[in-house]
Amino acid sequence: MLQLSSALLTSTLATGQAPDTRAGDEHSYAQPERVRIRHSDLTLKVDFGTRRLEGEVIHTLDWQPLAGVGGETARRLVLDTRGLEILSAHGREAEAGRWLRLRPILGHPEPTLGARLTIPLPRELKQVRIRYRTSPDASGLQWLSPSMTAGGKKPFLFSQSQAIHARSWVPLQDTPSVRFTFNAQVRVPSGITALMGAESLGPPTAHGNHRFRMEQPIPSYLLALAAGDLAFQPLGERAGVWAEPSILERAATEFQDTPAMLTAAESLYGPYRWGRYDLLVLPPSFPFGGMENPRLTFVTPTVIVGDRSLVGLIAHELAHSWSGNLVTNATWKDFWLNEGFTTYVEARILEAVYGRAFAEMEIALSQDNLRADLTGLPPSRQGLRQPSSAGEDPDHAVPHLVYDKGAWFLRFLELRHGREAFDGFLRRWFDEHAFQSVTSDTFLEFYERTLGSGMPRAVSRSELLEWLEGPGIPGTAAVVDARRFAAVDAARTAWLAGTLEAQALSTQGVSWTTLEWVRFLEGLPTTLSLPALTRLDAVRGLSGTPNGELAQRWYPLTVRSGYAPAREGMAAFLKKVGRRKHILPIYAELSRSPSDRAWAREVFDEARVGYHPITSVSVEALLERHDGEGAEAP
Numbered sequence: 064m065l066q067l068s069s070a071l072l073t074s075t076l077a078t079g080q081a082p083d084t085r086a087g088d089e090h091s092y093a094q095p096e097r098v099r100i101r102h103s104d105l106t107l108k109v110d111f112g113t114r115r116l117e118g119e120v121i122h123t124l125d126w127q128p129l130a131g132v133g134g135e136t137a138r139r140l141v142l143d144t145r146g147l148e149i150l151s152a153h154g155r156e157a158e159a160g161r162w163l164r165l166r167p168i169l170g171h172p173e174p175t176l177g178a179r180l181t182i183p184l185p186r187e188l189k190q191v192r193i194r195y196r197t198s199p200d201a202s203g204l205q206w207l208s209p210s211m212t213a214g215g216k217k218p219f220l221f222s223q224s225q226a227i228h229a230r231s232w233v234p235l236q237d238t239p240s241v242r243f244t245f246n247a248q249v250r251v252p253s254g255i256t257a258l259m260g261a262e263s264l265g266p267p268t269a270h271g272n273h274r275f276r277m278e279q280p281i282p283s284y285l286l287a288l289a290a291g292d293l294a295f296q297p298l299g300e301r302a303g304v305w306a307e308p309s310i311l312e313r314a315a316t317e318f319q320d321t322p323a324m325l326t327a328a329e330s331l332y333g334p335y336r337w338g339r340y341d342l343l344v345l346p347p348s349f350p351f352g353g354m355e356n357p358r359l360t361f362v363t364p365t366v367i368v369g370d371r372s373l374v375g376l377i378a379h380e381l382a383h384s385w386s387g388n389l390v391t392n393a394t395w396k397d398f399w400l401n402e403g404f405t406t407y408v409e410a411r412i413l414e415a416v417y418g419r420a421f422a423e424m425e426i427a428l429s430q431d432n433l434r435a436d437l438t439g440l441p442p443s444r445q446g447l448r449q450p451s452s453a454g455e456d457p458d459h460a461v462p463h464l465v466y467d468k469g470a471w472f473l474r475f476l477e478l479r480h481g482r483e484a485f486d487g488f489l490r491r492w493f494d495e496h497a498f499q500s501v502t503s504d505t506f507l508e509f510y511e512r513t514l515g516s517g518m519p520r521a522v523s524r525s526e527l528l529e530w531l532e533g534p535g536i537p538g539t540a541a542v543v544d545a546r547r548f549a550a551v552d553a554a555r556t557a558w559l560a561g562t563l564e565a566q567a568l569s570t571q572g573v574s575w576t577t578l579e580w581v582r583f584l585e586g587l588p589t590t591l592s593l594p595a596l597t598r599l600d601a602v603r604g605l606s607g608t609p610n611g612e613l614a615q616r617w618y619p620l621t622v623r624s625g626y627a628p629a630r631e632g633m634a635a636f637l638k639k640v641g642r643r644k645h646i647l648p649i650y651a652e653l654s655r656s657p658s659d660r661a662w663a664r665e666v667f668d669e670a671r672v673g674y675h676p677i678t679s680v681s682v683e684a685l686l687e688r689h690d691g692e693g694a695e696a697p
Contacts, residue, residue, distance in 0.1 A: 086240065086502050088394040089453035090227050092179040093236035094141050098187075100236050101125045105247040109257070109290050111218040114199035114206040119192055120233055123158070126187045138184045140191055143230035143237035144169065145177030146198035154188040162192065175456050176227070180234050193234050203228030205348060205675045212291065212346055213307040217254060219291035221345050221361065223354060223677060225284040226395055226457040235283050240393040240500045242280035249273045251290045258305060260287035260356030262338060279337060279357065280498050282391050287356035289343055298322055301335075306344035310364065314344045317367045317374065320416060324378050327415035332385050332408065332490050336497065340381060348641035350675040352376045355383030355405075363642050365611035372576035373612065375413055375425050382408035385493050393500040395457040399447040400501060403469010408489075410470065420547050424578045426474075427545040431585065433467035433536065440464070442534035447472065448503045458677060471540055472530040478541055479521045480514055488514040503531060551575065551582045559588070565598035577612050584616040590624040600628065607632035611645035619652035622659060630662075638670040641678050650685045660689055 100122045107118035124140070149169055153162040163185070170179035182191060197204065207219040222232060230237040249257040250272050257267070261277035296315040297303040299322035306314045321342065329335055337357045344362050353376050354361040360380040366373040386404030406429060414422035443450055444462050447469055452460035477485040492509060507527065515522065529537045557563035575583070580603070591599075600606050605617040606629040614636050621629035637646055653663035664686055671679050 086393050088238040088240055089451055090176065090395060090457055091236065091238035092141050092143050092176060093238055093241065095127075095236060095238065095241050097127055098140060099125045099127065099241050100243045103233075103235065103243055103245040105233065105245060105249075107247070107288075108250045109220060109252070109255070111206065111220070111252065114204075115197050116201075116204070116232055117196040119194040120235070121190055121192045122235070123190050124188070138186060140182045140184060142180040142182070142193075142234045143177060143227070144180045144234045145172070145203075145228070145231040146201055147178075147180075147231070147234055148196045148198070149180065149234070150194040150196065152182050152191065152193050154182075154184060154191045156186070156189050158190060160189075163188075165191070167193070175454060177230050195234060197232050200676065201228075201231040202676050203231040207291075207346055207348065207673070211348065211673050213309045214292050217292040219289075219346055221289040221291075221349070222287055223350060223361075223675060224286045225354065227284070228677070229283040229286045232288075233283075233286065237283045238394070239282040239284060239391050242282050242391070242498060242500060244280050245275075245277050245286075247275040249275070249288065249290070254292070255290050256293040257288070257290045258293065258343060258359060259289075260285060260359045262358065277357065281357055281388070282500065285356055285388060287354070287359060287361065289345070289359075289361070293343075295341075299325075301325065301338075302340045302342075304342045304344065305359075307346075310344060310367070313367055313369075314342070314364075317369070317371055318342055318362075318377055320371065320374060321377055321381070323416050324381050324412050327412050328381060328385070328408070331411055331415070331486060332493055335384055336389060337384055340384065342377070347639055348673045348675055348678070350641055350643045350678040352642060352644060353380040355380045355388060357384070357388050363611075365609075365640060365642050365645060368577060368610050370576060372578060375409060378412040378416075379405055379409040382406075382412060389493055389498065390496040391500045393502050395461055396449045396451065397501075397503045398449065398457075398461045399465035399469035399472075400503065400506060402466040403447065403472060404489075406466045406470035407473040420545070421578075423543055423545040424547055424576075424582070426470075426543040427548060428578065428581060428585075429467045429470060430543060433464055433471065436462060436464040436467070437535060445534035446530075446532040448531045459681075468530070468536070471536070475530070475537075475539055475541065476510075476514070476522065480518055484514065484517070507531075545582075547579065548582050551579045552586060555583050555586050565602050568599075568602060577610060581612050581616065584613065584620070587620065589620075591620065593624070593626060596621060596624055596626045597628070600626075605629075607635070611636075611640060611642060614640075615645040615648045618649045622649070622652040634666050637666050638673070641670075641674045643678050643681055646678070647681055647685065650682050654685050654689050657689075660686060 102123040104121040105118065107116045109116060149167050152165040152167040154165050155162050165182050168181040172178040203222050203224050205221055209216050209218055212219045227237050229235060247259055247261065250270065251257045253271060257273040259275040261275040264274040264276055267273045292307055293305050294308045294311050295303055295305050296311055298315060298319060302321045302325060304314050304318055325335060325340055339358050341358060342360050342362050344364050347364050349361065349363045352363050352366065366376050382405045386408055387401035392398055392400040410422045410426050413425055437445060440462055445464065447465060449461055491513060526539060554563060554568055558568050605613060608614055618629060618633045633649065637649060640646055650663055653659040667682055667686065
């Protein structure tokens with residue numbers, strides 16, 4: 064727990080912001096140094112007509128005694144909110160005691176953090192109850208009309224709480240440094256199934272109330288809710304998949320290896336501590352590939368491509384059950400502790416289930432991604448320990464490199480210490496820090512106390528800091544050469560040189576997985592001639608492909624090369640898919656010229672109704688970056 068001096072605490076209480084330390088969260092108004100939410104009881108009604116959640120939350124509090132601090136500033140609860148309408152607040156001294164009326168103060172909303180909710184208290188109360196309703200435009204909720212779903216008959220709702228969007232549908236301490244358990248009751252209309260990232264407590268009542276319980280403490284960004292026309296198919300005793308009925312069978316086939324992944328992860332890093340591991344396939348507007356909500360990972364349908372070549376995403380979200388969900392970064396400055404660890408563990412799971420050659424392809428692409436991410440990124444943002452990003456939205460402030468560089472760093476430690484020793488180190492890391500929020504300093508101390516003390520000269524302090532704080536890729540980084548990519552690179556070189564016909568390329572690539580086609584496309588020149596694009600399109604059917612990994616690389620190439628036949632398929636893809644990873648590279652390329660940007664805005668105007676608010680903000684920012692520039696010269 065972060066311990067503050069009286070002077071620092073006084074500053075924190077006055078400003079609502081924690082001091083700029085590694086453990087201080089600049090993205091939250093909360094004051095966990097003084098009081099922490101220990102448990103929450105949620106009661107919510109889902110209203111598709113008004114696009115609102117309405118209900119109440121009862122927070123059970125743990126007060127932290129701090130010497131030298133008293134008076135009114137020590138008797139208040141400060142919570143994070145965004146767009147919430149606060150209807151009332153009450154408090155009580157005991158769980159069976161009388162509720163006292165409180166007078167909440169909702170501050171002026173700030174673009175990134177939302178509005179501070181301050182609740183003055185007469186004394187250190189045990190519980191506080193807040194009745195509220197959400198905004199129809201809540202940043203952490205997406206409401207889909209029936210026409211935007213696979214079935215086309217019933218509406219759909221899903222949440223996305225990471226990074227700081229939980230505050231848009233629950234007033235709470237929206238910081239990963241605070242963990243809490245919860246119970247929930249969610250009321251939905253007839254014919255709608257409600258799910259949460261929690262244990263379901265039986266079938267719904269006659270009034271449509273679904274009950275849930277999460278006994279393991281989680282950070283706020285892992286709060287998850289979904290409601291729609293959903294069906295279930297088991298994948299094993301502990302795993303299964305939820306989806307709209309029309310895609311359930313395809314999803315279950317694609318994800319059939321999930322139980323094997325779970326077994327492999329446990330053999331490496333210890334028991335899975337969350338009970339079940341189920342998947343929920345969301346509509347294509349979901350802005351991310353996956354979201355690792357405990358017990359119920361949210362998954363994009365864009366990974367259902369028929370050959371299980373993109374199930375690395377499932378391995379990644381499962382890995383979060385240890386790195387991120389079990390041991391969590393205390394602030395977004397140390398996001399590498401979640402995503403770097405998870406990207407490393409993902410590769411280990413894939414190797415155990417599919418073999419080393421498959422895992423090598425994933426690692427090689429990850430390393431290529433890092434090289435690309437470093438281009439144009441300021442040196443101050445190239446380390447794993449990110450600097451303070453006060454005033455910035457953590458959705459955009461933390462660069463993607465923390466995934467790939469973090470995994471590369473752990474692979475460096477594995478090579479220096481040996482896999483057996485490093486596996487033991489990671490397992491002990493997860494065991495000793497289970498259900499805790501940690502910082503990079505926690506990791507350094509643990510490493511030097513355990514693995515580093517056993518082989519003190521294996522890795523120097525300067526080498527560790529070069530990875531954590533230095534720019535670029537350290538010279539100690541070991542490059543992975545994926546053996547299966549050699550044939551891909553040779554075929555591409557021959558095709559570009561004219562010594563391999565496009566038809567022969569089609570024959571040679573018929574057995575390639577998506578990963579191999581990604582490698583092929585990423586190695587192409589910045590632009591290609593129209594005849595070359597036509598031939599490649601004919602043999603692989605890239606214009607109109609439902610495969611997002613290929614689309615995000617093919618369509619920007621066609622924009623740069625002026626290949627008009629791809630426009631129809633590109634527009635259809637952008638109107639159907641809302642996953643940011645797949646569509647932002649396309650919009651970014653289209654935004655570079657006035658004519659392409661005008662076309663992109665027309666497409667976006669039609670597509671945005673199906674995009675998550677997080678996605679819409681990102682696309683708008685790309686297009687606005689170049690708006691106002693002059694027309695192209697004749």
